[in-house]
Amino acid sequence: MHDSQPQQPSFEELGTHLSQVTFCVVDLETTGGGKDSAITEIGAVKVRGGEIVGEFQTLVRPHGPIPPMIQVLTGITDLMVADAPRLSQAMPPFAEFAAGCVLVAHNAPFDVGFIQRAHQELGMPWRRPTVVDTVTLARQVLLKEEVRNCKLATLAAHFNATTVPNHRALSDARATVDVLHGLLERVGNLGVHTLEDLGELTARVSPDRRAKRVWAKEAPEGPGVYWFLHDGPDADGTRRSEVLYVGKSNNLRARVRSYFSASEQRGRIHEMVRVATGLRFLRCSTHLEAEVRELRMIAAHAPRYNRRSRNQKKLQWLKLTDEAFPRLSVVRKVTGKGTFWGPFSSTEAAQEAAMAIHEAYPLRQCGGRLSATRPSQSCALAEMGRCLAPCELGDGAQRYAAVVEEVRRAWALDVRPVLRSVRERLGRLTQEERFEEAAAVTERLKAFYRTSVRHHRLRSLAACREIVATAREGTGWAIHVIRFGKLAGAATATTSEVREVARELAGVSETVLQPDGGIPAGSVEEAERIAAWLESDGVRLLSVDGEWSWPLHAGLEPEALTAELIGRRAPALDLAFPPELADDHRAGRRRHRVRTG
Template identity: 60%
Template structure:
């Protein structure tokens, strides 16, 4: 199911209209500006739709000295607050007065900081209100040639406030109300009509990004995949559809809408949204289907704004060649040559480390020369160092060398224990010589080889299974997946009231046909098969049908890692 059309938005899409928002405009007077200072006065005005609903004002006994400069500035003297209620008596009343309101203040971080710290100090839960800062809003809305600064007195004069701020809490709060209304009128002319829009203005969402929020209208509120698409000029000068970004979400509408708000803070996403011309969505039946579809779309389009690997098909394999004297080789593809392939590896360095582990254990040749079983050639330095059995000099017969390579084969396919035991003496010597850094490198190499072996068998076991049908119960129903040779061939959801077995049979009927892949490689990109393996190994997953053996040797991975730790 795809959707790119712009439909009539719902009220949920539009957000909460500003005319319906109840604002509590608050101002505090304090003994100073540090966290150690205390509140001396609280003033607040509650307004909605331009109408004043109520006012709150009280002096507060700070239980500390009021500096002379502060007393002169505010007019609040120690004698005035001596009989005033303490903050523990004021907080409950103010919290009740402002409950459910959007908190507004001029330089809101100052006022809300004092209120939050007072709540924490006296055991009152801070209600986490939505906060609007008229300073931040004014900086976004007003130009420098309109006002020289965004001080409250300057803005009050600019908007012809009925009350002149005088550093008393209620007077300043009343002046801030008029400033707020003046700013709301200005942003209303710029298309800001909801509380969500207002928050975007204060958080500096670019106008280009905000103007494209209509692309989220009509996007379904369902799990699936979304693609930001642009019509860009191609090499021939004609417009060409280009996928810019691919993502997934459990709620497509909410996720897509977030790209046009302050919730999205990544700079590259701001650029992407400005380029995009439409959003395309695909509703998926299960989260695994969404995971897989996202990976496939990224692999197919290589979107410029996706930071994950755009070339997941690029994997490396360790190959034990088929020749009279086999050797290890790093290759990019698996051929139909009956050779042994081990991997995959994401980086060449990891493949080389695995190769070094095998060279440390088995004295197989490391040269790339094609050797004859009957005609000797000169040996390299490794033979003199005892690190190669020198088949080039015919120091070993083809049968003896075949026995050595069979040990390598068994290590790669059945048991990594010989590798661990083979390097254990060297590891002990390094530790005894206090060469701990070298020992750590060797241990890390062994652990990396163990992880690679586990990954190899985990993927190869799924690749060898012609079909696995499995189900897992969730709140939405039974998630059912058909996996063929490590590729997701079908996904279905048996909702409450439906028969899961019948849904599974229907899924098998319409599942994609997947041919058997060569060697241990699955019939999908590696990351897709790993996601499938993660899902199959979750608690609660039940196998409905399986063809083949989904298993791997017991002496692979964790068991070998334990030996490594003991050996070290």
């Protein structure tokens, strides 16, 4: 942990020292600056530790003539490039020459833009190298009183370059090398000694933010959670510590360092780092433990700079009310009474699912309780045949219990009746070319299906008293104890120790009580992260106390889902699963689900 005032860190802690960086200083000559312009010459010098370690130069034959003004400026004529290699022959050798280097150019967006476009046109992989622009660097380092402008000729003269730039690629690259070395000498006086420092300087990272990198000094290189703090007085003068932001990483030190470098581009995070007065971290045994602890800390502290996972408890559920003639109700909490289905991320999503159910089953949609002994007047939905009118206590009341039971079955076992209920309507809408209405109905049914998958994924995990599982992680094995859908313990072990460590971990893991309603003991998001891990490749179950299973027809493969919707085999619909459900759903069905029902 660290929450003291920043100190100057050592070079080794900060990154790659500039003396150990290999720079490839490149210059291009082209037929112009437009999109249709072509490269006519490539010149490059490779330097390391102030020494030249290689040079590259070639003319390039463009597909068209070189404009007369360009020939005068560069001295490169059509005759000179008549026997030169095409770009497809010249670019691969240059790419090999520059591989693994930091690219340097004077006005780098121009030269590197041409190089990147050439890679794309030739189908060559673009490795996104680190780029240093000597124009940008000069503007950061040199005073206006020192140079009248930042043109290459001006800077070459200012730094007494051994080569005079003359609009030929290799000569200009050699002059840029001298400019680069002159600029690097200047930035050394500003405390810039590593490649990371150089990137931060050109990105205008504030000295205050850079100085706080020392907070990462004590962070371990393994998985864990970290949180930024602000210590200060409240309005009444009471001093308190506020958690500003919580994060997790599989490499704490590398992740924390990034907050103080040019790689961090988020404006709100810049503000957070500026406000923060300290940083703390907690080493975790496994990657999953780090994910779960992050979620729990965000839920506990609601940090103002965290956007995701702050509303883990703000979920909605559909409920079949516990009364004489049950109806659907959107609720925020699962209790012991009634039948619940969900969860939904918003009230609107829950209402859409309710509409899908009402289209399939003639449940009443009126509010309030109905008497089981005293009849009342029916509404317009009964006249339209969309409600059994149990309020009249006639035949509809006698058949109502069976309809309610069908809804419960759809929620608990089989989504197919709900999907099939719209076949006729979808066909009619399509024949009448009312495609927008057909799309709305389809989206509603797909949302119903996705909720069914999510519902059973959570309930199956929450129903298990204990699952002990392990998977490869790094050089060892990650072991997790999961109780009623909540992570109760985590540890790592070598191959020979897995079963022994798992037994010991189960004995000391958190005691978790089974909650009401069949929901996970922790948050829904925590259970979904756990399910994603359990369903991932390579996970091995050591023991399961309970039945980790889904009903056979609670979820369907894409082709089967399409067939249920339209009544025939056809190309699968795009299910548009959320990222946390898509691959995990298919993997879970393929490997772990026990089909029942």
